Amino acid sequence: MSKNTRIILICSGKGGVGKTTLTANLGIALARQGFRTAVLDADFGLRNLDLLLGLENRIVYTAQEVLEESCRLDQALVKHKQEPNLALLPAGNPRMLEWLKPEDMQRIVSMLIDDFDYVLIDCPAGVEDGFRNAVAASKEAIVVTNPEISAVRDADRVIGLLNTHSVEPIQLVLNRVRPKMIASQEMLSVNDVTDILALPLLGLVLEDEQVIVSTNRGEPLTLSSSKSPAARCYTNIAKRMQGEEIPIIDPSKEGSSIGDKFKRLMQTKIF
């Protein structure tokens, strides 16, 4: 491997914490910064990265055909309509799980590294074969978790497994943070989570209804210059991945200033 392509696994252990959403949004954000980015859906059983990116109806070939050598890689890669820097390699048939080996995954990724600066791998939930396949191909990892005890426990388990696969560095993204609930101590605080997981925090993502809207539309939040809180968080994470020093928001101060309140009012679209 000659190039410095960064191959990043996005994983969480637990399902539903926001791996796919983060992959889609980071992919777009990195592409907007001018990096050639490939997102690889490794969740063969329950694929939906294509849905989030709004590319479902453009898929002709998948990773399966690439591995079977019945098509070329560039035929299978789906370019994003608005962000040509971003390409998706879709997951194939769920039955791929039966025969896919870690070596296959490594083969796919080694084909991608020549043409891309970033390869983001959307890992399936769980720590079984799907996870092992995805890990085998990755160099570094971002662990996504929510401020709840089950998600943190699963993330901890996954970090342990990543360590045994010599994946480095591993960074943490804390997703779906609700400042109000943290303030009233109904939710684990950022410190509670980093205390257990002991990983460098790459960013927080605030809970935001806009995420649901954007998912259903198939347009990741980072695509538009939306001012939604989550979009800002995702963009900042993408910038921090370049080593830019952007302070991590303090959830206890978030949303308390008059400006923020006004912004929220604007987003409700009463006006």
Added chain:
Amino acid sequence: MSIENNERQLIKFPLRKEEDWRTSFKSKLAKFKEGFIEVDCKDWPLSWKDLVKLKSLLERSGFILDGIYSQIPETLVSAYSLGLPTNPLLSKEAEGNYQTQQNLNQSEERVLFHEGTLRSGEHIEARGDVLLLGDVNPGAQVSAGGNVMIWGRLLGIAHAGKTGNLNAKIIALELRPLQLRIANEVARGPEGKPEPGLAEEAILYSGSIVIRPAQTIFVNKKTHTIPPTP
């Protein structure tokens, strides 16, 4: 594959400084009978990937990997994640023979040292004492035939004296475990956080597990005592 050979057999890696284990592994392997085999990885740090390769190499020659011995915690953790039986023993007696290692009863003078945090699902096991430099996270477990000493936080499960040693202790800089076990006794961890900066120990006192501030003089059997600093 039918296995007729039920004997326990152990193949040893050379030490790292001597030679690469791969060079003479196949020729060594030829001396063993096909069937179950355990591997002593000595001081080789092996990742999960290495172990998968080792396993398939053995399988191709008609062996079934039945366990991993190692002096390196990383290797043990990797082996554990593959579901292989692991054993941290075998180190000093690298030159000794296998039979005596099997018959070793409590080797309490030996301390298994592990540096780094134990994460959920990980499990460290030793026949003697365990000294762990790092945290034991919720969902992780440390068990030892002797004492469990944790230079960090114990948030998971610790089992001291698992072979019945009633004098075994569990010591941690911050003792707030899910569960404590000493010999055959089990106790739930205390509710709430302990005072910060206060190391505590759990001992067996008239049949139940009690927690008290860690004693400054740690008396480890008859052999040696660490004198208190003046």
